[in-house]
Structures are given as structure tokens and as C-alpha cells.
Amino acid sequence: xxxxxxxxxxxxxxxxxxxxxxxxxxxxxxxxxxxxxxxxxxxxxxxxxxxxxxxxxxxxxxxxxxxxxxxxxxxxxxxxxxxxxxxxxxxxxxxxxxxxxxxxxxxxxxxxxxxxxxxxxxxxxxxxxxxxxxxxxxxxxxxxxxxxxxxxxxxxxxxxxxxxxxxxxxxxxxxxxxxxxxxxxxxxxxxxxxxxxxxxxxxxxxxxxxxxxxxxxxxx
Numbered sequence: 001x002x003x004x005x006x007x008x009x010x011x012x013x014x015x016x017x018x019x020x021x022x023x024x025x026x027x028x029x030x031x032x033x034x035x036x037x038x039x040x041x042x043x044x045x046x047x048x049x050x051x052x053x054x055x056x057x058x059x060x061x062x063x064x065x066x067x068x069x070x071x072x073x074x075x076x077x078x079x080x081x082x083x084x085x086x087x088x089x090x091x092x093x094x095x096x097x098x099x100x101x102x103x104x105x106x107x108x109x110x111x112x113x114x115x116x117x118x119x120x121x122x123x124x125x126x127x128x129x130x131x132x133x134x135x136x137x138x139x140x141x142x143x144x145x146x147x148x149x150x151x152x153x154x155x156x157x158x159x160x161x162x163x164x165x166x167x168x169x170x171x172x173x174x175x176x177x178x179x180x181x182x183x184x185x186x187x188x189x190x191x192x193x194x195x196x197x198x199x200x201x202x203x204x205x206x207x208x209x210x211x212x213x214x215x216x217x218x219x220x
Contacts, residue, residue: 032161032174036103036218039095046215047091049196051075059088069196070209085204089196091123095217096192097166103218104162104193109211110136112154116204120195122164122171126187132162132171135200136210143173143181145200150175157213166191193217 046067050059053076061068067090075086092104108119115138122132133144139154150158161174164185173181195215197208 031177032163032179033103033105033218036101036220039217039219041092041215041217045092045094047093048089049078049091050088051086052077052079065213067196067212067215068209069211070207071197071199073199073204073206073208085199085201087196087198089194089198090212090215092193092215092217096124096190097219098188098191099166101163101165101167101220102191102193103164104195104215105160105218106195106215107157107159107213108153108195109155109157110139110153111209112139114154114197114205114208114210115139116200116202117208117210118198118200119210120160120162120193121198122162122185122191123194124189124191125185126189128186131164131186131189131191132173132183133198134160134162134173137203141175143183147181147183149173149181162193164191 048056048060050056051071059070069088071086071088073086077084078087104120106120110119114136116135118133118135120134121130123130125131134149135142135144136153140151141149141153143149159176163172166188169185171183171185172179195212197210199208
């Protein structure tokens with residue numbers, strides 16, 4: 001009888017261990033896009049902005065499903081009457097939002113030497129122009145010029161996921177599927193995602209470039 005009880009106990013503990021292992025494995029392998037629905041995007045959803053006095057092909061290319069954006073620190077803004085810094089960016093259009101839970105996903109590449117530049121942002125806010133800017137400074141990613149988000153990103157492809165829960169006022173940033181940063185947003189607004197290169201207010205390199213592929217949009 002004692003042998004039977006011991007055997008049953010060991011069997012029970014094995015099941016408990018396997019159960020906890022499965023739960024832990026599932027949690028560790030959760031993807032940022034789990035529970036989201038992908039939104040179809042076509043070329044008409046990608047609206048480009050570039051220095052107003054330059055032909056598009058001098059600041060942007062789209063080849064082999066890779067979008068390459070580059071700009072110089074002394075370039076003109078995107079329109080003559082703008083006082084903003086130089087940029088070559090794509091705006092994801094047709095899906096502006098003001099409520100719900102939205103997610104941007106893309107794979108980015110930043111060449112060594114590019115610094116002082118926003119590579120992806122959420123445009124729109126109750127205060128200011130943007131709710132989020134992720135900038136590259138000397139190979140590291142920062143929230144604007146402040147909080148460190150990720151390090152050592154030069155010369156390699158890395159996955160970027162940004163989840164914006166508008167109703168809770170929360171933005172979560174994932175790099176390579178790992179949660180790296182959570183921050184309160186800047187309040188409600190006409191919101192949309194952008195990526196490319198947008199020179200920071202100061203300390204930008206002369207030449208700035210980022211490449212993007214696999215850009216997707218999701219929502220709940």
C-alpha cells in the first residue's frame with residue numbers, strides 16, 4: 001500500500017512539474033502579436049515624406065521588399081513652410097486611430113554612423129506633436145533623448161513591435177520579441193505610425209539612414 005501511495009505521489013508530482021514547465025514555456029515563447037488581428041496594407045497605405053527640393057529617388061528606394069530611407073543634416077524640411085528637421089519617412093495612412101489597441105511591426109537596419117535620428121514614431125498627441133519617438137544615438141535606441149530602450153543595434157536587422165493601448169494610455173516597445181520599454185502616452189489625438197529617418201533636434205550625424213522590411217499593422 002505504501003509503495004502504491006509512493007508511486008501515485010511521484011506520478012502526481014511529475015504531472016505538476018510537466019504542467020508548470022508547459023505554462024512557463026508558453027509564457028516565455030509568447031509573441032507580441034498574439035491575440036491581434038493583422039490589417040491588410042498595400043502600397044497606397046505608405047505615404048512618403050522627403051526634403052521638398054529633392055527628387056524621391058535621391059532620398060528613398062524600394063527594392064527587394066526593403067525600403068531604404070536616407071537624409072542629410074542640412075537637408076530642407078518636407079515642405080517649404082515647415083520649420084521641422086529634415087526627414088525621409090513613410091506614414092502608414094488609412095488607419096489613423098484615436099481609440100483601441102494598435103500595433104506596429106517591422107524589421108529595421110541602421111548602418112554604423114547614423115546617430116541623432118528618429119527611426120520610428122507615433123505621430124499625434126494631446127500635448128506636442130508625437131506620442132512616441134524611438135531614436136538611435138551611437139547605436140543605442142532611446143525614448144526621445146531620454147530612457148535607454150536597447151543597445152548595440154548597428155549593422156544588423158532587428159524586429160520592432162510597438163503596442164499602443166490608447167484607452168489605457170500605455171505604449172509598450174518590444175525589440176526582437178522582448179519587452180524593453182513601457183511608457184505612458186501623451187494623451188489622445190489623431191494617431192498614426194511613421195518610420196524612416198527624422199533628424200533629432202540636435203546632435204545628428206551628417207548622414208542618416210535606416211532600412212525597413214516586413215512592415216505590418218495589427219489591432220485588437
